Amino acid sequence: DTAVSQTPKYLVTQxxxxxxxxxxxxxxxxxxxxxxxxxxxxxxIMFSYNNKELIIxxxxxxxxxxxxxxxxxxxxxxxxxxxxxxxVYFCASSQTATNEKLFFGSGTQLSVx
Amino acid sequence: AQSVTQLDSHxxxxxxxxxxxxxxYSSSYSPSLFWYVQHPNKGLQLLLKYTSAATLVxxxxxxxxxxxxxETSFHLTKPSAHMSDAAEYFCVVRIxxxxxxxxxxxxxxxxxKA
Numbered sequence: 001d002t003a004v005s006q007t008p009k010y011l012v013t014q015x016x017x018x019x020x021x022x023x024x025x026x027x028x029x030x031x032x033x034x035x036x037x038x039x040x041x042x043x044x045i046m047f048s049y050n051n052k053e054l055i056i057x058x059x060x061x062x063x064x065x066x067x068x069x070x071x072x073x074x075x076x077x078x079x080x081x082x083x084x085x086x087x088v089y090f091c092a093s094s095q096t097a098t099n100e101k102l103f104f105g106s107g108t109q110l111s112v113x
Numbered sequence: 114a115q116s117v118t119q120l121d122s123h124x125x126x127x128x129x130x131x132x133x134x135x136x137x138y139s140s141s142y143s144p145s146l147f148w149y150v151q152h153p154n155k156g157l158q159l160l161l162k163y164t165s166a167a168t169l170v171x172x173x174x175x176x177x178x179x180x181x182x183x184e185t186s187f188h189l190t191k192p193s194a195h196m197s198d199a200a201e202y203f204c205v206v207r208i209x210x211x212x213x214x215x216x217x218x219x220x221x222x223x224x225x226k227a
Contacts, residue, residue, distance in 0.1 A: 004156070041201055043157075043217040055212075090156055100145050100164065100207055102215075104156030 003027050006091045006105035013081055014113055021076045021108045023091030031055075032074035033092040033102070034066060043090070049074050050097045081112045115140045117206045119218040127226045132176075132191040134221045136204030139185060146187040147205040148178055151220075157203060163187065174198070199225045 006023040013019055025032060033056075034046040048056035052068045063079040078085060091105040120135040138144060145164045149157040161172025168180045178189045187204060204218040 041151075041220040041222075043203065043220075045215060092156070098213060100147070100162060101159055102149075102157070104158070106154065106156045 004091055004093055004103050004105040006089075006108050008108060009106065010109050010111075012111045012113065015081055015083060017081050018077070018079045019081060019110070020078070021089055021091075021110075023074050023076070023105060025072055025091075025093040025103070027093060027095075027103060028072075029093040029095050029103070030071055031094045031097045031099070032068065032071070033094075034074065034076050035090040035092060035104075037088040037090060037107070039087070047074075047076075048097070055097060078110075081110075083112050086110055086112045115142070115144075115206065115208055115214065115216055117204050117216050117218040119202075119204050119221045121221050122219070123222045123224065125224040125226065126194045128196055129193050132189070132194045132198065132223065134189040134202050134204075134223065136187045136189065136218060137185055138187065138204075138206045140206060140208050142208040142210060145207040146178075146180060147207070148172065148176070148187075148189045149203045149205060151201040151203065153200070160189070160202075194223075194225045196225050196227065199223055 004025045031050045033048045037043045046060045047066045049068045065077045068074045088107045088109050090107050092102045116139045118137045147162045148160040151157045161170045163170045163180045171177045176191045201220045206216045
């Protein structure tokens with residue numbers, strides 16, 4: 001069973017569209033994250049939720065809105081997509097907010113045309 | 114300011130030869146240090162971590178890293194490279210500044226030649 005799963009794996013869309021990426025973890029972890037990996041492989045945290053509450057919100061445009069319906073899910077909704085949003089988005093989880101080991105999903109490659 | 118520098122963007126070795134991936138960090142706080150590996154089209158996987166116990170840390174797949182505070186380094190090594198080691202490797206620093214902050218290095222791509 002996949003520990004952290006995110007869908008879709010690939011997402012190709014036009015500028016201006018709204019899209020969502022879903023993430024689920026079956027590890028019973030309290031904390032979930034969204035990371036963005038750019039074309040140079042640089043990883044940067046976007047958001048973190050602990051027990052459905054937002055605890056980290058880095059400098060990310062308001063067009064990005066995370067939603068956590070329960071602690072096993074953290075979805076990422078993106079409005080009015082722009083070319084610069086093209087990247088690989090990784091979902092991750094950790095047992096607690098202070099636990100250091102991250103478990104990553106396999107990534108969603110977003111291409112905005 | 115806190116930062117992580119991976120000194121090589123690419124490293125190429127022959128199968129069976131040693132691997133050295135270099136990482137230096139800058140932090141005003143006592144850091145926890147990690148190495149993650151990312152295989153193509155996969156998420157990152159933890160290789161090993163240092164959290165203020167033994168300075169020589171052993172990880173999975175024969176990798177190890179040594180924390181050297183005087184040099185602010187945490188280089189990753191493996192005695193003998195295998196083809197399956199070809200991947201992207203990330204050095205990561207985690208610090209507690211009142212809240213935890215995780216900083217990823219830019220990554221080092223390891224190529225292994227037959």
